[in-house]
Amino acid sequence: MSRYESKDWKQSMKLRYDYNNMLLGKVDVESQHPSFQKKVGALTAQEIDAAMPALEKARLSIARKWGKPSRMMAWTKLPYNQKTVVRDILSAAKGIRKNFEYLVVFGIGGSALGPIAVQQALNHLHYNDLPAEKRNGPKLYVVDNVDPERMSALFDVIELEKTCFIIITKSGSTSETMSQTLIAFDALKDKLGEDSIRHQVIAVTDKAKGNLARIAADYGLKKFVVPDGVGGRFSELCPVGLLPAAACGIDIEEMLAGAAYMDELCREADLTKNLGYMAGLIAYLTMKKGKNIQVMIPYSDSLKYMSDWYAQLWAESLGKKYSFRKKVVHTGQTPVKALGVTDQHSQVQLYAEGPFDKVITFLGVDSYRTTYTIPTGFEGMPSLSFLSGHTMNELIQSEQFATEMALTHAGKLNQTITLPEVNAFTLGELMFFFEVQTTVCGELLGIDAFDQPGVEEGKINTYALLGRPGYEDVKKALDAQEKKEDKFVI
Amino acid sequence: MSRYESKDWKQSMKLRYDYNNMLLGKVDVESQHPSFQKKVGALTAQEIDAAMPALEKARLSIARKWGKPSRMMAWTKLPYNQKTVVRDILSAAKGIRKNFEYLVVFGIGGSALGPIAVQQALNHLHYNDLPAEKRNGPKLYVVDNVDPERMSALFDVIELEKTCFIIITKSGSTSETMSQTLIAFDALKDKLGEDSIRHQVIAVTDKAKGNLARIAADYGLKKFVVPDGVGGRFSELCPVGLLPAAACGIDIEEMLAGAAYMDELCREADLTKNLGYMAGLIAYLTMKKGKNIQVMIPYSDSLKYMSDWYAQLWAESLGKKYSFRKKVVHTGQTPVKALGVTDQHSQVQLYAEGPFDKVITFLGVDSYRTTYTIPTGFEGMPSLSFLSGHTMNELIQSEQFATEMALTHAGKLNQTITLPEVNAFTLGELMFFFEVQTTVCGELLGIDAFDQPGVEEGKINTYALLGRPGYEDVKKALDAQEKKEDKFVI
Numbered sequence: 003m004s005r006y007e008s009k010d011w012k013q014s015m016k017l018r019y020d021y022n023n024m025l026l027g028k029v030d031v032e033s034q035h036p037s038f039q040k041k042v043g044a045l046t047a048q049e050i051d052a053a054m055p056a057l058e059k060a061r062l063s064i065a066r067k068w069g070k071p072s073r074m075m076a077w078t079k080l081p082y083n084q085k086t087v088v089r090d091i092l093s094a095a096k097g098i099r100k101n102f103e104y105l106v107v108f109g110i111g112g113s114a115l116g117p118i119a120v121q122q123a124l125n126h127l128h129y130n131d132l133p134a135e136k137r138n139g140p141k142l143y144v145v146d147n148v149d150p151e152r153m154s155a156l157f158d159v160i161e162l163e164k165t166c167f168i169i170i171t172k173s174g175s176t177s178e179t180m181s182q183t184l185i186a187f188d189a190l191k192d193k194l195g196e197d198s199i200r201h202q203v204i205a206v207t208d209k210a211k212g213n214l215a216r217i218a219a220d221y222g223l224k225k226f227v228v229p230d231g232v233g234g235r236f237s238e239l240c241p242v243g244l245l246p247a248a249a250c251g252i253d254i255e256e257m258l259a260g261a262a263y264m265d266e267l268c269r270e271a272d273l274t275k276n277l278g279y280m281a282g283l284i285a286y287l288t289m290k291k292g293k294n295i296q297v298m299i300p301y302s303d304s305l306k307y308m309s310d311w312y313a314q315l316w317a318e319s320l321g322k323k324y325s326f327r328k329k330v331v332h333t334g335q336t337p338v339k340a341l342g343v344t345d346q347h348s349q350v351q352l353y354a355e356g357p358f359d360k361v362i363t364f365l366g367v368d369s370y371r372t373t374y375t376i377p378t379g380f381e382g383m384p385s386l387s388f389l390s391g392h393t394m395n396e397l398i399q400s401e402q403f404a405t406e407m408a409l410t411h412a413g414k415l416n417q418t419i420t421l422p423e424v425n426a427f428t429l430g431e432l433m434f435f436f437e438v439q440t441t442v443c444g445e446l447l448g449i450d451a452f453d454q455p456g457v458e459e460g461k462i463n464t465y466a467l468l469g470r471p472g473y474e475d476v477k478k479a480l481d482a483q484e485k486k487e488d489k490f491v492i
Numbered sequence: 493m494s495r496y497e498s499k500d501w502k503q504s505m506k507l508r509y510d511y512n513n514m515l516l517g518k519v520d521v522e523s524q525h526p527s528f529q530k531k532v533g534a535l536t537a538q539e540i541d542a543a544m545p546a547l548e549k550a551r552l553s554i555a556r557k558w559g560k561p562s563r564m565m566a567w568t569k570l571p572y573n574q575k576t577v578v579r580d581i582l583s584a585a586k587g588i589r590k591n592f593e594y595l596v597v598f599g600i601g602g603s604a605l606g607p608i609a610v611q612q613a614l615n616h617l618h619y620n621d622l623p624a625e626k627r628n629g630p631k632l633y634v635v636d637n638v639d640p641e642r643m644s645a646l647f648d649v650i651e652l653e654k655t656c657f658i659i660i661t662k663s664g665s666t667s668e669t670m671s672q673t674l675i676a677f678d679a680l681k682d683k684l685g686e687d688s689i690r691h692q693v694i695a696v697t698d699k700a701k702g703n704l705a706r707i708a709a710d711y712g713l714k715k716f717v718v719p720d721g722v723g724g725r726f727s728e729l730c731p732v733g734l735l736p737a738a739a740c741g742i743d744i745e746e747m748l749a750g751a752a753y754m755d756e757l758c759r760e761a762d763l764t765k766n767l768g769y770m771a772g773l774i775a776y777l778t779m780k781k782g783k784n785i786q787v788m789i790p791y792s793d794s795l796k797y798m799s800d801w802y803a804q805l806w807a808e809s810l811g812k813k814y815s816f817r818k819k820v821v822h823t824g825q826t827p828v829k830a831l832g833v834t835d836q837h838s839q840v841q842l843y844a845e846g847p848f849d850k851v852i853t854f855l856g857v858d859s860y861r862t863t864y865t866i867p868t869g870f871e872g873m874p875s876l877s878f879l880s881g882h883t884m885n886e887l888i889q890s891e892q893f894a895t896e897m898a899l900t901h902a903g904k905l906n907q908t909i910t911l912p913e914v915n916a917f918t919l920g921e922l923m924f925f926f927e928v929q930t931t932v933c934g935e936l937l938g939i940d941a942f943d944q945p946g947v948e949e950g951k952i953n954t955y956a957l958l959g960r961p962g963y964e965d966v967k968k969a970l971d972a973q974e975k976k977e978d979k980f981v982i
Contacts (some may be wrong), residue, residue: 034670041822112839119633127645130621132630136648141621145835148891150864150884151792155617158626178833181866181874181887188867213873234837264887277982294849295785297825303642314838321842332531334846336785338828338841343668344637346950347601347724348804349827352811354946356824359784374640376671377678383703386767388960394640396958397671401638404953407970411949429694456844460836461903468886470878480897491510492767 006259006427008470015260016267019277020418023282023410024361032413041358042413043291045284057273057283060445071231074452077437080232080239081262081430091241094204094224095180098140102202104165105140106156107246108172108182113206114146116238116433117246117306123429124252129305132145138251140166148178153185162193166249167203170242172228174212177464183214199223206241231257233452235315238433253426255344260430266407268438278435281417288361289335289447296335296476297353297359301342301402302367304424308367309339312436319440319451326448333447343401352403354412362409362416365414366402369423370395496749496917505750506757507921508910511774513900514851522903531848532903533781535774547763547773550935554798561721564942568925571752571920572720578745581731584714585738588630592656592692595630596646596673597736599660603696603805604636606728607736607924608847613794613919614742628741630656636670645677650685656739657693657812660732662718664702667954673704678705683902689713696731723845725805728923743916750920758928768925771907772932778851778905779825779937785850786825787843791832792857795916799829799855802926807942809930816938823937825851830896833891840895844902852899852906856892859913860885 005011023029024042033039098105106118119143126132130141141438147158151335167186171179190198200222207214209227218225226241237243239261246253268278285296296316298309319332340349342364374394380386391396409416419435421428444451466476495501513519516534523529570680588595595863598608611632616622620631635646657676661669680688690712697704699717708715716731727733729751734744775786786806787798811824830839832854843852864884870876879887899906910924911918934941956966 003578018981020976022976022980025980028975073800082925110834110835114834115838126648127642131649146837147793147831148884148888149791149793150860150862150888151865152617154886159618175729175875177887177891178837178878180870181879181884184866184869184876184880186866187869213870213876215520216873217870274979275982278982295940296849301639303637303639310838317839317842317846319847321844323845332847333846334842336826336828336842336846338826341538341637344600344604346947347636347668347869348605348800349807349942350950352807352824352826352947354811354827354949355813355822356807356811357784357822360826370640372640372644374643374675378671379677380703380707384708385665386670386674386703388955389667390674390960392958394638394643394671397637397667400641400666400955400957401950405950407953407973408949411973412946425616454841456841456902457836459844460840460891460895461896463897464887464891467877467890468878468882469895471874483897483901485518486510486512489510489764490512490515492765492770 004256004259006256012427015422015425015427015431017277017428017435018420019281020420021280022418023406024284024288028414029410029415031411038413042415043293043304044415045287045289049287050283053283053287054273056446057442060208060442063272064441064445071229074231074233074439075427076229076231077233077236077239077264081258081265081394081434084240084258087178087241088244089256091226091245091248091254094245098157098166098249099251099467102140103134103164104160105142105166105168105246105249106186107142107144107168107170107236108179108186109144110146110176111176111314112237113170113179113242114144115311116243119311120238120243120247120252120257120429121250122307123304123424124247124426125250129250139249142246142250144246145182148181153182157189162189165202168206168246169214170206171204171214171332172208172212172234174207174214174216175468178460180213183290204245206245226229226417234484235318238311239430244281256426257430260427261434263427264431264434264438268435278438279433279442282441282446284417285335285361285439285443286412286446289333291478293337293359293361293415295338297338297349297360297362298365299342299345301398302365302370302424303341305365305367306341308432309337309341311433313337313339315436315440318454319444320447322449323456324449326450329448331449333449338378342405343398346401346405350409353414354409358413360414362414364402364406364416365417366399366420367424368420371424464467494569494746494749496746502753502917505912505915505917505921507754507767507918508923509771510908510910511770513896513906514774516779519905520901520903521901528903532638532905533778533783534905535777539777540773543773543777544763547769547932550932551763551769552820553628554639554931554935558841561719564721564723564726565931567721567723567726568755569731571748571755571924574730574748577692577731578734578748580737581716581744583737585629586594588739589741592630592654593624593656594650594735595632595658595659595739596650596655597632597634597658597678598669598676599634599732600636600666600668600943601658602727603669603722603732604634605801606733608634610728610733610737610747610799610919613914614916615740617620617793619740620817621633629739631739632736634736635672638671642671647679652679653688655692658696659693659704660696660738661704662698662702662724664697664706667951670703671700675976694735696735704954716893718897720860725808726927728801730921746916747835751924753917754921754924754928758925765833768928769932771929772927772936774907775929775933780937783849783851783905785827785828786930787830787839787850787852788855789830789832789835790855791888792855792914793831794859795855795857796831798922799827801923803827803829803925805930808944809917809934810937810939811946812939813946814939822938823939832895835887836891836895843899843904848903850904851924852904854892854906854908855909856889857914858910861914934966
């Protein structure tokens with residue numbers, strides 16, 4: 003029996019969402035003066051109560067879309083509908099571990115941020131530096147840029163004949179990923195013969211449509227499907243994220259079990275006790291109060307790249323020009339990635355003393371997977387020797403609490419999400435929690451959290467600049483738009 | 493003769509600062525309607541002209557502090573006053589390269605962000621993964637956190653007897669760095685005998701004061717000095733940054749030459765032609781217009797961590813509660829780290845369609861150090877084959893320009909800093925440029941850009957929580973402050 007089949011164990015692994023320090027009376031200890039309280043912008047119990055009918059309405063609206071591919075909400079079914087897919091992934095992953103020493107993922111956006119975040123959270127923090135026998139799989143390189151220097155650096159450190167490539171793009175027309183694909187195919191063909199492509203490349207793409215699906219068919223590639231109605235930033239729990247994770251030895255079934263558990267928690271009918279819904283509501287209310295910045299600060303190196311994954315989810319989902327009703331709204335809260343304790347020595351000065359323009363979200367951990375005691379030494383120096391005998395665990399957790407208290411004292415809104423431990427189950431919970439929160443917040447804002455029309459213009463401009471047929475007029479418009487004056491270039 | 497002794501070469505390596513897209517008439521192409529223009533918040537030529545006397549005044553004020561340790565502006569002298577120090581560093585670096593296979597830097601904040609940024613910019617992008625003979629020095633680990641899991645992971649991948657430790661803290665009382673030091677000393681003593689400490693540890697700290705200076709003396713450690721009047725975030729061009737860089741084979745003399753060249757450029761008397769001063773002014777004016785977010789988006793993996801280094805510089809320097817005159821001001825602009833083209837698939841949706849609350853700073857590169865041609869293939873697919881024959885260099889640069897045009901079209905203020913090439917000289921230029929810009933902006937804001945009083949409370953809270961003698965009352969106050977209600981924890 004897997005541990006996640008035990009109800010007790012699952013409950014012991016439940017995330018906690020604590021929003022005490024978002025509330026009036028908690029975060030305005032410095033002064034009760036109205037002008038200070040106005041700056042702080044804390045929420046009141048009355049405001050929250052008053053918003054509950056809107057939250058209830060959001061729930062009904064979301065319930066109508068839940069699971070529907072046509073509404074881009076097929077991600078909600080991923081914890082349940084992948085039994086066969088998972089079996090297939092586990093088998094492919096076994097093959098990768100057996101046959102390859104390097105795993106290169108070509109993908110960008112959600113196709114990279116999820117795999118990177120999960121690898122950092124659940125594998126060794128210096129995984130690629132470990133000798134092969136101590137790793138759970140091949141060295142992993144997720145290459146999510148088209149910088150020529152990085153591409154060249156990649157080929158310096160892999161051995162082509164020992165490398166498996168996973169190419170991830172739902173549409174099959176992502177310029178960045180397909181450029182990399184052209185390069186990899188050419189290199190494989192050139193050095194190892196055309197047949198090597200079939201053995202060393204796996205495609206993750208649409209079931210039938212698009213260039214990559216066609217290429218996969220032409221070359222006879224092993225292929226996994228990005229299900230319809232699962233957007234890039236909601237795709238971590240489908241083959242996009244599961245295949246690279248499984249290849250590196252991560253328990254993807256436990257991840258999915260964690261997501262299912264969070265789904266269950268977010269079905270709680272009393273919305274005041276529903277952590278996904280309350281987190282969405284609290285975020286919405288702070289946005290209405292003008293907090294346009296959302297800082298995520300995990301106190302764990304393993305959760306560092308969860309901030310990157312979340313930044314895409316939050317930014318692309320909520321950063322919208324138009325409402326559902328086509329009103330111009332320009333919504334969005336800008337995500338900022340930080341790391342505790344590191345950024346206490348970089349960003350916290352600003353958070354403590356700067357403008358009252360942000361919400362700080364702490365990501366904490368109850369139990370780290372290692373305990374490290376700070377040894378004795380330097381006995382003659384009391385300003386150092388007080389550290390001896392404490393664990394690093396105590397030090398990092400004390401610093402987190404110390405920072406929370408200092409920011410609260412300074413009147414800066416903050417909240418804390420705590421993982422009992424970082425493992426595949428809690429990570430599945432966390433990601434699903436954020437997806438629900440984002441959906442709820444988008445619903446309250448009255449915008450479509452699942453599209454990204456604002457990136458089209460940049461893509462089209464790129465096509466025009468690179469001379470893709472059909473974009474000649476755009477090129478002309480760009481030439482006309484560019485009117486730089488030399489006097490403003492120094 | 494070194495290349496940076498040639499005036500022509502230096503000029504060919506001059507950074508360019510382009511603020512066309514910050515101006516009315518450039519960034520408001522979408523509509524000339526006053527309500528749109530108000531949202532955009534572009535600067536007008538008249539506004540800039542009107543601010544020139546204030547900028548001139550700032551210059552005079554800065555000139556009075558220039559180079560003065562008592563005003564924390566000793567960093568301005570670093571390009572000139574380190575001949576002996578550099579000789580000493582180069583000799584130590586040679587020893588490190590000869591005797592060690594691993595270099596571990598313990599430091600946090602400026603003591604880590606600078607070394608990380610420079611290493612990423614100037615060495616191979618997968619430096620640690622290269623075989624020893626292809627690297628310019630030992631494997632480098634900059635450990636800037638106290639996560640027990642990370643500490644444990646570090647000791648899994650280094651071999652203690654082949655490791656040099658550089659410990660960096662000016663005060664010698666940074667809890668994080670000194671905890672790590674206790675651990676390293678204990679491990680060395682335990683495994684290799686007390687004598688190994690003297691051979692394997694180098695201290696970078698105050699010339700005389702503080703715990704680390706005393707420890708260095710007690711153990712006979714090789715020591716480098718953080719000069720008086722150089723704050724952590726302005727310390728990259730002193731031994732803090734130069735020693736790790738030199739140990740990894742980076743040309744630190746060229747870095748300093750680049751900084752000196754930028755210093756020269758920022759002495760330009762016509763301030764409209766002075767890039768450091770104009771960049772400071774433009775930032776200040778946008779802050780006055782309510783742009784509280786500053787996004788830095790380098791289009792180069794090598795410059796990725798320059799955003800982290802800059803984020804500390806900008807946040808800690810300008811995020812202040814009090815003005816020079818002790819007025820409560822709560823200034824600050826929140827830095828956001830991004831990466832091009834990667835974050836086009838994560839953040840640009842928000843930047844394009846979301847609120848008009850930010851300035852986007854592109855960091856571009858004229859010549860990448862590698863050229864990579866996208867090969868032919870997939871000829872039957874015109875939506876892919878248009879990429880073939882182009883270089884990745886063209887692709888990334890086109891995407892940068894395409895994104896700039898799209899954001900400009902959307903009315904989002906943006907500016908571009910271009911490096912002719914990423915090398916030690918231009919990196920020295922860039923860092924010194926940002927330091928001048930920050931100083932100028934701080935002066936215009938009327939705040940002290942060189943202190944960080946807002947981090948004290950968190951430090952003191954940590955001392956109290958860990959039972960450091962003398963902090964008992966703080967502990968009591970913390971216990972009283974913490975009044976969490978269970979109903980706000982889900």
